[in-house]
Amino acid sequence: MLRTLVTVQASSRPVCEVMQFRRSLPLWAVLIIASLLILPIYAPRLIGLFPLTNDVDETTSRGEDWLVYHQMAVNVLDEGLTMPAVQRDYSRPGGFGYVYFVALTYAVLGVRSGAVYFVQGILLVCATLTTAILFRQRFSLPGALLLTVALVVFLAFDMFRFNTFHLLSENLLVPLIAVLLWTVLKAESARRLPWFVLAGAVCGLCALTRPNAVFFGPAIASVIVLHPWHPQRFHRLKLAAAFIAAFAIVCSLLPLRNYAVTGDIGVWAVLRPAGWQLPDAEGKPGVPAFHWLAETVRFYSARAAFAVGIPTFLDPRYRVRAHWLFMWTGVVLYLWFGGGRPRMFWERLLLTLAAVYLLPLVAVAHINSYGFRMMMPAVLLLLPLSVKGVELALLAGDDRGVTANPAR
Numbered sequence: 001m002l003r004t005l006v007t008v009q010a011s012s013r014p015v016c017e018v019m020q021f022r023r024s025l026p027l028w029a030v031l032i033i034a035s036l037l038i039l040p041i042y043a044p045r046l047i048g049l050f051p052l053t054n055d056v057d058e059t060t061s062r063g064e065d066w067l068v069y070h071q072m073a074v075n076v077l078d079e080g081l082t083m084p085a086v087q088r089d090y091s092r093p094g095g096f097g098y099v100y101f102v103a104l105t106y107a108v109l110g111v112r113s114g115a116v117y118f119v120q121g122i123l124l125v126c127a128t129l130t131t132a133i134l135f136r137q138r139f140s141l142p143g144a145l146l147l148t149v150a151l152v153v154f155l156a157f158d159m160f161r162f163n164t165f166h167l168l169s170e171n172l173l174v175p176l177i178a179v180l181l182w183t184v185l186k187a188e189s190a191r192r193l194p195w196f197v198l199a200g201a202v203c204g205l206c207a208l209t210r211p212n213a214v215f216f217g218p219a220i221a222s223v224i225v226l227h228p229w230h231p232q233r234f235h236r237l238k239l240a241a242a243f244i245a246a247f248a249i250v251c252s253l254l255p256l257r258n259y260a261v262t263g264d265i266g267v268w269a270v271l272r273p274a275g276w277q278l279p280d281a282e283g284k285p286g287v288p289a290f291h292w293l294a295e296t297v298r299f300y301s302a303r304a305a306f307a308v309g310i311p312t313f314l315d316p317r318y319r320v321r322a323h324w325l326f327m328w329t330g331v332v333l334y335l336w337f338g339g340g341r342p343r344m345f346w347e348r349l350l351l352t353l354a355a356v357y358l359l360p361l362v363a364v365a366h367i368n369s370y371g372f373r374m375m376m377p378a379v380l381l382l383l384p385l386s387v388k389g390v391e392l393a394l395l396a397g398d399d400r401g402v403t404a405n406p407a408r
Contacts, residue, residue, distance in 0.1 A: 027133060042125060090258060120163075216353060329386075
């Protein structure tokens with residue numbers, strides 16, 4: 001079916017660019033299809049929040065991250081932006097920037113957790129639509145349709161169902177990643193300095209929202225420099241420097257807050273090794289020397305299985321997530337069938353961001369906390385690659401030559 005809809009001719013444009021000019025999903029179609037799927041899922045629960053109330057207190061939420069976020073947001077409103085109630089370097093929960101998002105929502109709509117849930121639901125809808133619209137012209141018509149439906153299904157099932165109605169920082173990170181992708185790709189196409197500065201600032205907000213997103217900054221800068229999207233390497237270096245500068249300025253808000261309260265920048269309070277999960281590397285008397293190697297393989301095999309949707313080996317409480325297995329199958333197809341062709345800028349961007357987001361989590365993080373909570377933001381990075389993998393696999397038998405242009 002895909003081959004009949006896509007006419008690939010010998011061209012200086014890559015396959016996906018040729019496909020986008022032949023037939024792509026119109027903007028109005030993306031909005032209608034996504035809305036028809038989103039409304040029956042989102043509307044009942046979001047409307048049901050009214051009148052907005054607060055369900056986070058010591059009685060209902062003791063020991064939970066959302067209680068801490070609520071308390072710190074209230075403290076920001078009552079005592080100031082430095083969060084005076086925390087008389088130490090900010091450490092946990094990891095969503096430092098999320099505290100201020102909750103505080104801002106409370107300031108506008110009142111100190112009611114229901115108000116935050118409502119805003120989070122709206123932002124999730126916006127993230128879904130933004131990502132679908134952003135990538136629609138990078139796929140054939142059926143590919144863009146598949147991506148739109150997949151985004152709705154994944155974000156509704158993984159985020160809206162389990163996360164939206166809690167005060168958890170991933171609810172802010174997912175929309176920020178959608179904005180980050182939009183600003184970086186807009187910067188690459190516009191080639192104007194203000195867009196790179198804006199993209200760097202958004203990237204900094206991502207890092208403040210979840211500490212492991214701090215790797216996004218250098219990762220994106222490396223793609224800007226190394227990918228030949230602009231013929232002049234010096235120009236790419238200049239724009240990457242502007243991106244990193246904006247990223248660093250926004251990220252500096254955390255150490256500046258810590259310095260104002262404690263006199264120390266306290267960065268390692270967030271990225272502290274004491275909170276890492278590692279295999280048993282000490283060994284035991286009488287145990288063969290290969291014990292550590294076997295334990296390390298077992299440890300990381302279980303964590304890798306968790307990341308792709310098979311959590312049983314790491315935590316038997318969670319069931320297999322079949323839709324994640326389908327997504328990762330598409331990613332494998334992309335790596336297999338796309339390995340011999342120059343990758344476009346957006347592909348390198350998503351590959352790099354997915355790697356720097358997921359690898360540290362698998363390496364050291366408490367990834368089984370709240371099920372797939374930490375893994376969910378990666379959906380926006382993996383789904384477009386997965387759908388592209390399906391397209392490439394279907395086109396693999398096409399013997400018509402296409403000369404790819406690596407600059408885009």
